[in-house]
Amino acid sequence: EAQVTQNPRYLITVTGKKLTVTCSQNMNHEYMSWYRQDPGLGLRQIYYSMNVEVTDKGDVPEGYKVSRKEKRNFPLILESPSPNQTSLYFCASSPRGDPNTEAFFGQGTRLTVV
């Protein structure tokens, strides 16, 4: 089954404790991105990747890191989480190395930083 898989689905952590949210897609998509969803603000892009070893900042990259060592995986890293990073996070992928086609979203990760 074609899908984008994120883990974990829910995470509660403490301020400053490094964490990683994993994202994996099995559709051989080149384009992958991370979004955060907050009430009244919609989906805001954190980072995106056009291909392996190619990543760039989105609109709200502060406090986040990503890597793209393999085509299928695009982990989101929070080196020192803070309460303002409490949010719902989505990973997404698109075919052909550009977003001008359907973006497939993961099931979401609800992160709470206390």
Added chain:
Amino acid sequence: GENVEQHPSTLSVQEGDSAVIKCTYSDSASNYFPWYKQELGKRPQLIIDIRSNVGEKKDQRIAVTLNKTAKHFSLHITETQPEDSAVYFCAAVDGGATNKLIFGTGTLLAVQP
């Protein structure tokens, strides 16, 4: 860069009525405009999209219109049903070097039975 505004933020209709959600964008170079539906607790999923060389596209009860001159596009849902209740997001591709999707802030549609 691209900026997308979406209205209204909430919309309540009676079952069977029509619903219209409107979005405006700022970058005249944008050429792809998708709409996503997000049911409660679920992931966003594409329901319809339109490209800049087309003025209107329809798929059963949903349709999207695009006015490139005015830089706005709209989602139309006819004969609404309770299962249409969800948050709807419009988006536009940033026509600049980033070539990324910029989403509107979402519309919560409630269809009252």
